[in-house]
Amino acid sequence: MRSLSIITAALLISASALAQQVGWNNIHGYGFDSQGQLVQFQQLLVDTETGKVLARGNAIQSDYPDANWQDGQGKTIIPGLIDGHGHILGLGQNLMRVELRGSQSEQEAVERVAEFAAKHPEQQWIQGRGWNQVLWDNNEFPSTALLDEVVSDRPVWLSRIDGHAGWANSKALELAGITKDSLDPPGGRILRDEQGNPTGVLLNNARQYISAILPEPNEAETIQALEAAFTELLSLGITSVHDAGIDSELARLYQRLRAENAIPLRIYAMLSARNPDLQSWLDQGIIDDEHDLLLIRAVKLYGDGALGSRGAALLSDYSDQPEHRGLLVTEPDRLTAQMQATIEAGFQANVHAIGDRANRMVLDRFEQLASPEQLQQGRHRMEHAQIVSPDDIPRFKALHVVPSMQAVHATSDKNMAGDRLGMARLRGAYAWRTFVDQGSPIVGGSDFPVELANPFHGLHASVTRQDQQNQPVGGWLPEQRLSLTEALRSFTRDAAYGAFQEERLGSLAPGMWADFIVLEQNPFAIEAEQLWQLEVLQTWLAGQQVFSR
Template sequence: MLQKLVFTFLTIMVLGACDRDRTSADLILRNAVIYTADSGFTIYTAMAIQNGKIMGVGDDKFILENYSSDSVIDLQGQAVFPGFIDAHCHFYGYANMKRFADLSKASSYNNMLEIIQEHNNLYPDLWIVGRGWDQNKWPVKVFPDNEELNKLFPENPVVLVRVDGHAVLVNEAAIILSGLTPDSISDAKMAILNNGKFTGVFLESYADYFRNLVPAPEGDQLTDLLLKAADDCHEAGLTMVADAGLDAEIIDHIDDLQDDSKLKMAIYAMLNPTEENINRFVKSGIVVKPKLSIRSIKFYADGALGSRGACLLDPYTDQPGNYGILTMSADELGRYCVIAYDNGYQINTHAIGDSAVRMVLNVYSNYLLPDNDLRWRIEHAQIVHPDDFNLFGEFKIVPSIQATHATSDMRWAGNRLGKERIKNAYAYRKLMLQNGWIPNGTDFPIEGISPIHTFYATISRKDHKGYPSKGFQKENALTREEALRSVTIWAAKSCFEENRRGSLEPGKNADFVILDRDIMVIPEREIPLAKVMRTYIDGEAVYIQN
């Protein structure tokens, strides 16, 4: 009896000592497939988390021998990934769009009018606004006019934003409120006229002008919209987004929500080049907070391919004589480059057409040394002249891509560009090879919000229906490892966040996603079916599938 008591006592002592030797953790994951996205692309089965940080990763035996926790989750072989990061989107724009009619499903102009009428009946307002129409999806693939719109809404101003945000269709009431006349248009390419009268279609800066006439959300309404948008992001597995173009008042609101722990999403804020933003932020230096970074300026060098605003070196194949629109000069961009360079800010310039891409590359190269680490970016870089690819690598210029643009545009892009020029469009592998890495995003709300769909488009070059069967220009697909890096660690690197986000390594933020299937090994066709089971930010579950 005495021997039994002594044995029991010694066992308790040993177990107690073992437990004291282990480090306490808030959460342990075990029996998982954990893709760390570290430099060696290491795969582990277990991870320990404490105070929002990753304490350790390894096999089950190592983690359970070195860490203890009251919360241990057996994932039964489920796949864990670093929290997905969207390197280029419009988070505020997506939030704001929740107020408006969704025109993305409009199958024709008449169908779009029906959607607008139904939305206005449900949510009557002075301003009637919608976004998402794309004439390339309609039987008649031309810009509409506002004749029917004027009949339906003779008094209320109507602003209907094209899917790319670079064109609008407005009614006569909105035009009257704007004060614009055909004689006042400084660039004839930015307003479509018929017999000297506005048709209602405006592009680029004039499209922005009409969009800015629509009253912006404020206060509690803005808070509600931003938090709902964040919920959508978390459900998709996003833990950080780079918002491509924000003004000070929106940044302030985001900052307040993050400080109050209401907005969990990390935001990389690209500044609109307003005088207020330049004076208040840029000239005061970079801002890096736990969930908010302000260290870049966003510019537009041209428009979009779908609305023929992308600036090309040679005319559009389906519209001879039209070269697109260069929305800023090299001299203007150069002046901002000096300001950014002097204050340590990143420059991120939208450039889609090969003429705009060349202009931006040439301007950047005037300021960048070959071995720089400033990470100045070209957003989209959709069409690049064959002679210009090497400049990305030579001056360490980062091409920021959105893989679903390729699969959304592929049915009509060849008509715009012709058989030869299309070969150097959406050339993501060729662009990736210039620097050995490439960030990826969605440009939502222009494309869907899902990073899983981005991953699928990146590796397959197909739409969700599996078209085309051999992939669109499949030579420019990335591997699964490259695709995962493009929406995790490489996306983080493009925002100078790689030291705290983008991979699952000790000391980094515990931002991770658990999926219902392993997108790294399942058949390609099953990838779009993958669902997010849980999303964690700083070790806290921000989304759990019901």
């Protein structure tokens, strides 16, 4: 793993070593024009001093004879990819904890915990993430029993893959004071057995019982996690991330790292509405950066929970749990006040909403709280927009609300979404095609570490509506597929639009930042089923190489 300091040093060294103008010919180049149309080119020229694209085309080399021209050897160059919804610190921490993603049973998950605990006797808490009971044979939530068999002397806390549920052993429940008599908090639920005893699974706001007692990482551990995440993201061709919900401490650390020239990719940070000092950030105003390496002008707000843990707020009962309609994790009046404060401060309001009830509730508030000018200029976003009533989809366009959607959620959820919703409600579920056809730009992303950060998984899911085993045949809800051009635009130009950066990022056009990646294979020349297998050879940021395989 390359450390943050090494990456930063590489930036400085390459800046002095390269000629001011560097060009590539014999490439398969792709970008976008000002209208969002795909542009192909065979030559690309960048100014390494300014970090901007000078020119692109098929016969520009003769116009720049003094540039350092290199043979691209038929490789493919596309704009640096933008993940429009991720969690950078969470990704880094995840890389240093128990990985439960892909476990096929509760027993397998427990075995992974046991192995990790044995290797890390120094850790006071055993933490991990990624379990998903929907993939297990019994399709049931886990309990403390098996966890207690392998780790009983230390607390264990394991987040579900969506981050909206957690699984604890008895030691963790004891330290948190969770007993048979504990009350469910507003917007949360403690799962219980037939005798009313906690099973060890906490949903949504109930997770706060554990999070309140988790040891806080020190600054060195936080920076170590950030370094791991930065390195991972650059290796995947991700040059910009919309960091979805950061606390004040991380915001201040980002500011300090930026001042030290120690952030090697672009961060568009959303302040968490859960920050107790949110108003002081709003009063301070937008934090801008002429180099676009750190921009703070958005707030992440929270509507409901997630579908997999039945926390998404629905208009009607869950099909597989009558008389249950999910959870609103922020009390409606409080959400109204937070949205109003955000909009009035001139910040972008990006609201987590998965269920159709949550999406309607948030759309109603945008309509009530913001003037037409505030809506158009604010580019306010719905984060996830997974289950939307077909009647509400046109309201996104009318209210200028941008859907920020993660294609991999559809292929991850396809095995349980029908059970949770029934077929009728799937008409407005994961409806990318419907949004694009009405003219709503989609901010693409992954929601890492809920899903893997690899953006090619998202491109593959967008185009095929299939998992990586290419199932189901023909795709799940295939009428909602996107073309490859549309999918790529969601991870580049349209994601930049969702951060007010489409004039500077995402198109690889002259005058824009020279953020691009080099691929061995041409995504437009391979079978769509192979898109998820693409690998990045090089990643360039502002005309400087920051990753090489």
